[in-house]
Amino acid sequence: MLAVCLTLMARLVRVVNFSQAATGMFGGFVAVWLVSNAGMPVWLATVIGILIGGALSAIIGWIIATWLAEADTSTRSAVTVGPLLLLISLSFILFGNKPQPFRPILAGPAFSVGGVVVSQVTVVTVVLAIVVAVGCRIILAKTSAGTQLRALSERPTTAELLGIPAKLLSVGVWTVTGMISALVVSIVAPSQSNDATSLAMLIVPAAAAALLGGFRRLDLAVVGGLALGILQGLVAQIDQISFVRNFVPFLFIVGFLLWLQRKEVWDASR
Amino acid sequence: MSTLKLDNVTVSRGAGPVIRDVSLRVDSGSITALVGPNGAGKTSLLESISGVIDPSSGDIRLDDEPLGKLSRVKRARRGLVHIEQGRAVFPSLTVEENIRLTARTQAGVDEAFDRFPELAKRRGNASGLLSGGEQQMVVLARAFASRPRFLLIDEMSLGLAPVVFMRLLPMIEQISKDGVGVLLVEQFTHLALGVADTAVVAASGRVTYQGDAATLKNSPELLHRAYLGGAP
Numbered sequence: 001m002l003a004v005c006l007t008l009m010a011r012l013v014r015v016v017n018f019s020q021a022a023t024g025m026f027g028g029f030v031a032v033w034l035v036s037n038a039g040m041p042v043w044l045a046t047v048i049g050i051l052i053g054g055a056l057s058a059i060i061g062w063i064i065a066t067w068l069a070e071a072d073t074s075t076r077s078a079v080t081v082g083p084l085l086l087l088i089s090l091s092f093i094l095f096g097n098k099p100q101p102f103r104p105i106l107a108g109p110a111f112s113v114g115g116v117v118v119s120q121v122t123v124v125t126v127v128l129a130i131v132v133a134v135g136c137r138i139i140l141a142k143t144s145a146g147t148q149l150r151a152l153s154e155r156p157t158t159a160e161l162l163g164i165p166a167k168l169l170s171v172g173v174w175t176v177t178g179m180i181s182a183l184v185v186s187i188v189a190p191s192q193s194n195d196a197t198s199l200a201m202l203i204v205p206a207a208a209a210a211l212l213g214g215f216r217r218l219d220l221a222v223v224g225g226l227a228l229g230i231l232q233g234l235v236a237q238i239d240q241i242s243f244v245r246n247f248v249p250f251l252f253i254v255g256f257l258l259w260l261q262r263k264e265v266w267d268a269s270r
Numbered sequence: 271m272s273t274l275k276l277d278n279v280t281v282s283r284g285a286g287p288v289i290r291d292v293s294l295r296v297d298s299g300s301i302t303a304l305v306g307p308n309g310a311g312k313t314s315l316l317e318s319i320s321g322v323i324d325p326s327s328g329d330i331r332l333d334d335e336p337l338g339k340l341s342r343v344k345r346a347r348r349g350l351v352h353i354e355q356g357r358a359v360f361p362s363l364t365v366e367e368n369i370r371l372t373a374r375t376q377a378g379v380d381e382a383f384d385r386f387p388e389l390a391k392r393r394g395n396a397s398g399l400l401s402g403g404e405q406q407m408v409v410l411a412r413a414f415a416s417r418p419r420f421l422l423i424d425e426m427s428l429g430l431a432p433v434v435f436m437r438l439l440p441m442i443e444q445i446s447k448d449g450v451g452v453l454l455v456e457q458f459t460h461l462a463l464g465v466a467d468t469a470v471v472a473a474s475g476r477v478t479y480q481g482d483a484a485t486l487k488n489s490p491e492l493l494h495r496a497y498l499g500g501a502p
């Protein structure tokens with residue numbers, strides 16, 4: 001899911017957004033605070049959390065679109081580490097360093113396959129990931145805003161010279177992906193180790209999955225997310241190696257990069 | 271009638287000014303050719319008009335209204351369309367999508383295909399896979415569909431055979447006859463002077479000739495002197 005967001009961002013607004021999970025995390029935390037301290041109903045708090053996630057993401061996007069419009073992808077991406085750290089520290093200050101009492105929005109098992117219980121959370125996230133990926137494809141292919149976004153991602157200057165509102169569109173992409181991330185965090189947080197750092201670091205498995213699609217292919221990003229989830233689940237089943245569970249994404253990234261490199265070396269030697 | 275007017279415009283890039291004190295005007299419905307050797311600062315001048323870069327001094331006005339710090343997008347919306355050097359199609363977009371970007375209505379798309387019938391056959395093709403001449407035709411059609419008031423065209427002929435470019439020239443002339451003011455930067459000097467009303471020669475960062483296009487075309491000696499940087 002987050003991998004889909006990352007892929008969208010990389011394709012459309014030329015950035016690998018390291019703060020993707022962090023803005024969602026912060027939105028989620030505000031939602032939790034609203035429920036436990038202000039007695040707000042869970043659904044309302046979640047909606048507000050999603051809006052805050054979108055707004056935070058929009059602010060970062062606006063800053064990048066304003067001052068780093070011409071910068072290359074690496075610079076733009078590096079800048080997003082700033083808000084990542086800022087949001088983690090801010091969460092510590094505002095909400096303390098304990099895991100947050102997330103109220104599960106969805107709970108309980110959906111069904112089980114061969115003794116492995118698949119939770120509702122898993123089912124909903126997978127379905128949502130597919131829906132978002134398919135929805136984005138349709139929007140990009142069929143609507144005029146979608147065509148404008150594709151034009152913008154190919155030749156940003158040319159697009160502006162034709163009067164396509166580059167800044168507005170890219171802040172829009174940031175807002176939407178920010179809202180999706182907050183939604184995802186709200187759904188998965190109750191079943192996760194949900195302190196600020198762990199949630200913000202959901203970016204690592206997401207990046208691993210997005211990498212499989214080369215940060216361009218939405219379908220492969222979904223597949224990558226699924227594969228990684230299954231792999232982590234399997235590793236967790238086997239007692240002796242269950243502790244490596246959290247390193248799986250890292251191993252995946254390193255492995256994939258090495259494999260790519262090998263291919264390049266091979267290409268070069270031809 | 272509209273005018274695009276430059277007053278003592280100087281454009282700097284990194285090291286210093288690349289083109290100095292340019293004053294010129296383009297009227298709607300006319301073609302002004304801007305020619306000169308490589309590195310004369312022609313592209314830089316166009317970029318300062320469309321807002322890609324800011325001029326370091328001078329004044330650019332559209333219908334007596336200074337463009338000042340107006341963004342590229344707003345300038346484009348006011349009808350100032352810049353066709354960049356190179357092939358400025360969006361390669362993965364189809365021909366029709368490229369045109370739809372500026373046309374906004376189906377009627378606008380149809381009108382563009384009426385004007386550029388050769389493209390109609392290719393409307394579903396990815397524009398990056400077309401020939402160089404066809405790609406430039408897409409760029410022209412896209413500019414046409416945006417209903418510009420002024421077109422800044424930067425070396426549309428780059429990498430094209432003269433015969434291919436000669437097929438594009440009448441289309442540019444037709445757009446200008448519709449009332450669009452065209453500032454045409456060209457390396458094929460004689461072809462450009464052939465369709466232009468007014469000519470401006472820039473060499474080593476200065477304007478070295480400004481006046482009637484036909485006069486310049488018919489006087490090789492005058493043209494030669496302007497290219498070498500002789501006094502205007």
Ligand SMILES: Nc1ncnc2c1ncn2[C@@H]1O[C@H](COP(=O)(O)OP(=O)(O)OP(=O)(O)O)[C@@H](O)[C@H]1O
Binds near residue numbers: 284310355
């Ligand atoms: N992005 C840039 N940064 C620094 N200097 C530049 C840049 N672009 C162009 N220049 C310099 O500015 C000068 C004018 O370049 P410009 O491209 O405007 O000339 P031109 O007349 O369009 O040339 P050509 O006919 O080759 O297209 C050149 O000396 C060039 O080296």
Ligand SMILES: [Mg+2]
Binds near residue numbers: 312313314355424
């Ligand atoms: Mg040039």
